[in-house]
Amino acid sequence: MQVTYWAEHAWLDTNVEPGVALEVTDGRITAVRKGAEAPPPGAVVLRGLTIPGLANAHSHAFHRALRGTVQVGSGTFWTWREVMYQVASRLTPETYFSLARAVYAEMALAGITAVGEFHYLHHAPGGVAYSDPNAMGEALIAAAADAGIRITLLDTAYLSSGFGEAPNKHQLRFSDGTAEAWAERASALKSSGHALIGAAIHSVRAVPAAQLSTVAQWAEARRAPLHVHLSEQTAENDACRAAHGCTPTRLLADHGVLGPRTTGVHNTHLTNEDIALLGSSVTGTCMCPTTERDLADGIGPAATLQREGSPLSLGSDSHAVIDLLEEARAMELDERLRTRARGHWTAAALLRAATEDGHAALGWHDAGRLEPGAPADFATVALDSVRTAGPVPRLAAETAVFAATAADVRHTVVAGRHVVRDGMHTLIPDVARALADSIAALRS
Structure with missing residues (x-):
């Protein structure tokens, strides 16, 4: 045509x-x-x-159902998470398809042509596998096709509730038990014209250190994008130091997770050494300013990360709003608040993060x-x-x-x-x- x-x-x-x-x-x-x-x-x-086209490099489609219900009253990320679990517990492949189809259509209306879906809702309640173990992921791929946009399904390893702790009752739907079992299930997913298959480590608290390399090697063998929530919360940093004597970034570096096809999502509470590790390895940074401020997470050092060599991308994450133009300007405006200085990125640089570099983070290198x-x-x-x-x-x-x-x-x-x-x-x-x-x- x-x-x-x-x-x-x-x-x-x-x-x-x-x-x-x-x-x-x-x-x-x-x-x-x-x-x-x-x-x-x-x-x-x-x-x-x-x-x-805009690239939404970090999405949890089912979080869209939380909009308007979690902005009432006080709380923290951890209280918000309990409400999120309640929504996750009700989803089936059929209802997830309907919701994601509508969410991805909302993204198309916002100029988004590709989405990175950070997908960890794998199994039925209680952790029982569906007859098709990838029914939930396939529902997301089909939803993107119906909505007319591209998707990178970042199939996510989520194996524990904390360092040395088994999944809680809510997280049983997320867990494959081991990274090897996760890899076996994820390997059955196939790319298509509108869909790429990538990998994700939910966080260092959700994948035991000894199993991080299994996920990284799976992605490396396929030259697939690999994403990870990184230092979104100070509590995660403190727990990682208590368990391993180092920061989450250092733990990922020591287990071969960092690199040019890897993107850390949020990268909020970092040390100078963390920033140097991410920059020198050309590990990307996906900032999600509307979610980071909605959950009171903090403002990450995006400008410093970019100067050190970490490419920037943008995501709408929990979909407090779906608006990549808002994410782009929020990154600049948040940095102004943090530094009390203006002009950290030009409009062209912000558009690049929302377009070319966002697509690269999702494996669409020619887009x-x-x-x-x-x-x-x-x-x-x-x-x-x-x-x-x-x-x-x-x-x-x-x-x-x-x-x-x-x-x-x-x-x-x-x-x-x-x-x-x-x-x-x-x-x-x-x-x-x-x-x-x-x-x-x-x-x-």
């Missing part, structure tokens, strides 16, 4: 260009033509600023750019809404990053297919209803 999209403005590398024709054949960009002052005959018109040969995945942000109207076009990237929201995404194209057109999902006509119904089913 051949189609030409005409972008009123397009973000190419670090510059905003007016009048850009994007020629697409069989889901890939075959030509990028600047200086097209008017749409070529038959072209699909994209009014606004067209950017590469996240508007150039020939790349997948035809892009999104268009309106420049005439009440939030974005006014600035001159050459500052369109700054306007998108620092003023626009997910509600300003007008079009989303994935593999050349118009998934969102004029703010409406073309595959799931009423995403709000799909979300409401799938969440209500978990409360009945």
